[in-house]
Every structure is written in structure tokens, then in C-alpha cells.
Amino acid sequence: MRRRSAAYWLWVNRRLAGRNHEEILEDGTQVEVQARINQQSVTQLFICIYRPNGSVWVEEFHDRALREPLCQALEWGLARAGDIVAGSGCFKAPHKIQMTLGPLIRDECTLALRRMDMSDEERRNLKIRDAWAEYVHAKEAMLALMRSARVEADVWETQKRRLCEAIDRRASLARACLGN
Incomplete structure (x- = not known):
């Protein structure tokens, strides 16, 4: 229930x-x-x-x-x-792609090498660092748009969605850490 x-x-x-x-x-x-x-x-x-x-x-x-x-x-x-x-979840196989809100690492070989032989704590810390980096980049991009004199609506919505997803990803990882 x-x-x-x-x-x-x-x-x-x-x-x-x-x-x-x-x-x-x-x-x-x-x-x-x-x-x-x-x-x-x-x-x-x-x-x-x-x-x-x-x-x-x-x-x-x-x-x-x-x-x-x-x-x-x-x-x-x-x-x-x-x-x-x-x-x-735990990393299952090196040939699978990274499943995140916005893939931060797009190259499957780089991702597999990075995650191979990692402990759960190392994997969690890596996810947290990646989420922080994505959040900082999304925030900086949004601030640049806010300073612009003119912004197209679709560009604004795309950046807004990117920032919201970065915030959601950080919050999701924080909740997962608190739940463990």
C-alpha cells in the first residue's frame, strides 16, 4: 500500500x-x-x-x-x-549508457572506463560532482540569458528546463543519500 x-x-x-x-x-x-x-x-x-x-x-x-x-x-x-x-541503482554493465536527466558523459567508452571498478561510495560521489557541475553550468547559462537584452522563447524554455532538471537531479541524489 x-x-x-x-x-x-x-x-x-x-x-x-x-x-x-x-x-x-x-x-x-x-x-x-x-x-x-x-x-x-x-x-x-x-x-x-x-x-x-x-x-x-x-x-x-x-x-x-x-x-x-x-x-x-x-x-x-x-x-x-x-x-x-x-x-x-548500481552500475550494471560497462556497455550500457549513463541514465541521467541530461547525459553528462556521452561517450560510452569513457563512461565505462570511468565507472569500472568503483565502489558504491565512489560512484555516488562521482554522481554528486557531476550533478553539481551540471547545475553550475545551467545556472551560468540562465544568468547569461537573464542579462541578455532579447531572448527567444524556445531558448528561454530550453534553458529553464535544463536548470530545473539540474536542480531536480541534485535534489534526487541528496534524497537518495539521506535514504541510505
């Missing part, structure tokens, strides 16, 4: 129709993604991940694009949930 946090109860609104996707992973982890469109026609997404015992692992809320189709938002939410789950 799931134990919902206050974040879920603040998000839920039964008057807004939406779509849900639920699945239970092999280890018993429960993933639920809910998408809806609010009164202002903004697609909203809630990602819930629960440990096998039903306790909250992650509950996140995201405002997506104006009139984004629910199925597209659900796909993004499932990918985000997969990134969270994959980012917290």
Missing part, C-alpha cells in the same frame, strides 16, 4: 480529467505517472515513485507546455521516472 506525501495531496484535483500510467518494477518499486490539463490549458505532470514497502521515494510535479498532448507528457514522465530509478 502506498503512503502518499503532502506533495501528492496538494497536487491532486479530482475535477481535472487526466491520464495515469502505473507499473511495478521487478524489484517491487512502484512507478505512477499522472498527466492532466489545468484550467489554463497547461499540461501538468506528477511523477510518483514508491519503494517496495510503499514508502515515498520521489514525488515530483512538473508544468509542461501549453496544450501538450497527455500521451506525450506521459512519455516524458515515464522517461523521467526511468532516469530517477536508473540513476539510483
Whole structure:
């Protein structure tokens, strides 16, 4: 049985129709993604991940694009949930790509060599350093845009999303460290 946090109860609104996707992973982890469109026609997404015992692992809320189709938002939410789950697990094989919000290392060989023969603590510290570096770069890019006289809307949204994902990644790693 799931134990919902206050974040879920603040998000839920039964008057807004939406779509849900639920699945239970092999280890018993429960993933639920809910998408809806609010009164202002903004697609909203809630990602819930629960440990096998039903306790909250992650509950996140995201405002997506104006009139984004629910199925597209659900796909993004499932990918985000997969990134969270994959980012917290142990490294399985050197031929797999890194599963993070935004791959920081894109070369599979470099990634495999970097992660081979690492302890769990070294792996966690590496993830924390990478998350910090991505956050600093995203913050600097956003500050540069804020100082610009003119910025295109899609560039602004892309940088805003990058910064939010960097913050979410750091917070997710912090929660994972506190949970251990």
C-alpha cells in the first residue's frame, strides 16, 4: 500500500480529467505517472515513485507546455521516472549508457572506463560532482540569458528546463543519500 506525501495531496484535483500510467518494477518499486490539463490549458505532470514497502521515494510535479498532448507528457514522465530509478541503482554493465536527466558523459567508452571498478561510495560521489557541475553550468547559462537584452522563447524554455532538471537531479541524489 502506498503512503502518499503532502506533495501528492496538494497536487491532486479530482475535477481535472487526466491520464495515469502505473507499473511495478521487478524489484517491487512502484512507478505512477499522472498527466492532466489545468484550467489554463497547461499540461501538468506528477511523477510518483514508491519503494517496495510503499514508502515515498520521489514525488515530483512538473508544468509542461501549453496544450501538450497527455500521451506525450506521459512519455516524458515515464522517461523521467526511468532516469530517477536508473540513476539510483548500481552500475550494471560497462556497455550500457549513463541514465541521467541530461547525459553528462556521452561517450560510452569513457563512461565505462570511468565507472569500472568503483565502489558504491565512489560512484555516488562521482554522481554528486557531476550533478553539481551540471547545475553550475545551467545556472551560468540562465544568468547569461537573464542579462541578455532579447531572448527567444524556445531558448528561454530550453534553458529553464535544463536548470530545473539540474536542480531536480541534485535534489534526487541528496534524497537518495539521506535514504541510505
